[in-house]
Amino acid sequence: MSAATPPPLPSRPGALVRALCGPLLLTTLGILLAADHMGRMSFGRTWPVLVIVFGACKLAEYAGAR
């Protein structure tokens, strides 16, 4: 969908990644908690996924800013 849009501003990719970081974290948190409550996987074990997602976001932000 984004391919059909006008050319973005120079800072656009960095801003987009930064804006997406929070919702991505929120969705991951939701999935982990849902998996915990369904009895699939304890949140006590899966919480590092949040750190990984946060790290990945920051990495993408860094790459986008360059």
Next chain:
Amino acid sequence: MRRGSIFIPLLLIALGALFLIHNLYRELPLLDYLAKYWPFLLIVWGVLRIAEILFWSATNQPLPVSGISGGEWVFIIFLCFFGTTLNAALGFSNWFPRSRFELGGIDIFGESFVYPISGEKPAGKNPRIVLESFRGNARIMGGGDSTVKVTGHKTVRSMDQNNADRANEVTPFEIEGGGDRIVIRTNQDRVSRGQRVSDDMEISVPKGSSIEAHGRSGDFDITNIDGSVTVDADRAAVRLENIGGETRLEVRGSDVIRALNVKGNFDLRGNGSDLDLENMDGTVTIDGGYTGNVAFQNLSKPLHFTGPQTEVSFQKLTGQIRMPLGTFNASNLVGPARLETRSRDIQISDFTNTLEISVDRGDVELRPSLPVSKIDAHTRAGNIVLALPPEASFDLTATTNRGDVNAADFGGVIRQEQNRRGGEMHGSNGGPPIELHSDMGQITVRKANPNEPPFAPRKIQDFRTKGLKQFKAPKELRRLDQ
């Protein structure tokens, strides 16, 4: 200026809808659903926000500096706290306060260590066996021996073997007393709050024993006991089979309570999900809310059930009763019976003796067997259908404030009067009084067909196989044994 997120209005609509459903269907365990499925709110929120941002980006609108604002994170933290607390409070998880949250402290890296336990004591013929408060499962079986014998394993959750060994040492398994009183003690309270110890026990006892068990969480499976049984637990699944004496259960949150072949009186207090009683020879008294499958079959003595929204009592049940969500199906009931409920559809077939029903919201369908006794059925909003045997004698008075009346089958005996909104029916052939009333709903009186099947289905799920977890030694125990 950029518009706000679409999530908040959607959340408000969803909240409104939830409260509306709660008001319309009071029996629906909405809080249970909320406690279990609330994380999907976070998922929906996150996905909607991602879609929004992608849309803004695609349409070249200004993007927010951060996808979720500081205020929204505060709200999310509050929501997580509320959700996990609700989830733990309703007993779906073993997070705090009964155990510890694995995120904090050493338990992130902790694992389970398993130690075998065993003990034996000679006992009299009719000893009292006391299980002091513990966490874990107990299977208690009565047998021919005059000894009390315990085998099983203890599970310690700890960071390393040394800590687990220490926890194992400070929580020795003890079996004390002898003769007519034996105490089984797990000493789980002696470990620090951060560690968790649970014991799974198989206990064989003399058949004449009485059992007194106190538990925090876990399953009890008690079979072939001639004496009384008392179980007091915070969270437990309880299965009883072939119990000779009085039974008293107080379980604050139960997944399942099942009792089969209990000779003495049965007294149950607490809250839970499934409840299944079959072949009960004593008086049954139940005080509590059970939101899952509730089923009764073959009760020889009176039952008194007091739930948060439903009260039932009758003298005897030769058929069965099933009370799934929003319904009450019964067959072969012996009265005097009384049923008072806020919101259930009621179907009762083949009942004798007097019956008194009061429903706030729900349809009532009754099919008495001969001889027909006094019936008094009231519903505020719902239809009433009464199917009488063709040869029944009765003295009928039926009124509805809004709705039709119909007794075409008994045209010669029953007189119908339909007014502008409601209607009345009167008719007597010299039988007992039958009074039907609906504030809003149709009333139909018809002749029953002798071949109509009973309302409650004959077959209920296999009592013996559904339910409790089996006692299996975990892998670690097998490893330790080698």
